Amino acid sequence: MAPKLAGKIALVTGGTSGLGRAAAKRFVAEGAKVVVTGRRAAELDAAVAELGGSAIGVRGDVSVLSDLDRLYETIRVTHGRLDVLFANAGGGAFVPLGEITAEHFDRSFGTNVRGTLFTVQKALPLMAAGGSIVLNGSMVSVKGVPGFTVYAATKAALRSFARTWAADLRGRNIRVNVVSPGTVVTPGYKTELGMTDEQITEFEARAAAATPLGRAGTPDEIATAVVFLASDDSSYVTGTELFVDGGAAQV
Structure with missing residues (x-):
């Protein structure tokens, strides 16, 4: 069976650990040339070394627009185009209602929402017909989890983005979808x-x-779903949200 992403150029933001790193490894295994980003040089170098010769790393923060400009200029010079974007970079913290600060709100929305918006918008000039954009959401966007007021709201915003962007990109044959993991233990915890x-x-x-399946998920299980949304296996899927949560937010 042919690799699902053979010949594709893929970008994974926040690809140095957790779900991003697992997705980048899957992309390489499926034949893609991969660009990964991260804020910390040591972790970025380690990720690129593990991914091998099909990957390059670009250090940067998705909430900093000049970093995004430098990222996409690197992709333009190195590869000339972009076929797959996994907008994975983001983060959160448990802060209960009554203790939320402006700094916490601004940091969460700055990375998860503003950062994702400009990550996608600045990628579009490099993306041709047949491209796939996958946003990393979360089941907490539809399931109340104490202390996750702001984080859950940022993930709900990403779900809205996917619907609107799928309509905005009508006619360009660029698909936009959300993968929404359930509980998956990563270094981010x-x-x-x-x-x-x-x-x-x-x-x-x-x-x-x-959870109906009686366990937490694994990063590789999320990565497998991301590959599905990134590849032609999902060629008639856009504007949707794929929950990979063991049924936790479904029943």
């Missing part, structure tokens, strides 16, 4: 959410008990 190992174990156990 420590680096972004500030959870301890004990807290992560407890959180995962509670999530598993509330």
Whole structure:
């Protein structure tokens, strides 16, 4: 069977760990040449080394427009086009209602919403017919989780983006979809959410008990869904949201 992304040029923002790194590895395995971004040089170098000769890294922050400009200029010079964009970069934190600060709100919306918007908008000149844009959402956009007021709202915004952008790009044959993971333990639980190992174990156990499949997901399971949305296997799919959550937000 031919690789699903053979000959494709793919970008994964926030591709140095977790879901982004898993997706980048899947993209390479499926024949794509991959560009990954990250804010920290050491993690970016390690990711590129693991991905091998089919990948390059560009250090940057999606909330900084000049970093995005430099990213896309690198892609233009190196590859000349972009076929697949996985807009994965983002983050969040547990902050209960009553304790939300303006700084927390601005940081979350600045990266997750503003950053995603301009990541996609600035990619469009490089994308031709047949391109695929996948946004990394979350099941919390439809399922209330205490302390996730702002994070959940940013992910709901991404769902709205996909609907509008699918309509905006009518006639260009560029598809826009959202993958919405359930509970998947990644390094971000420590680096972004500030959870301890004990807290992560407890959180995962509670999530598993509330999930019809009885467990948390894995980064590779999310990456497999991203490959589906990125590839021609989903050629008649746009403007939709694919939940990969073990049924947690569905039943």
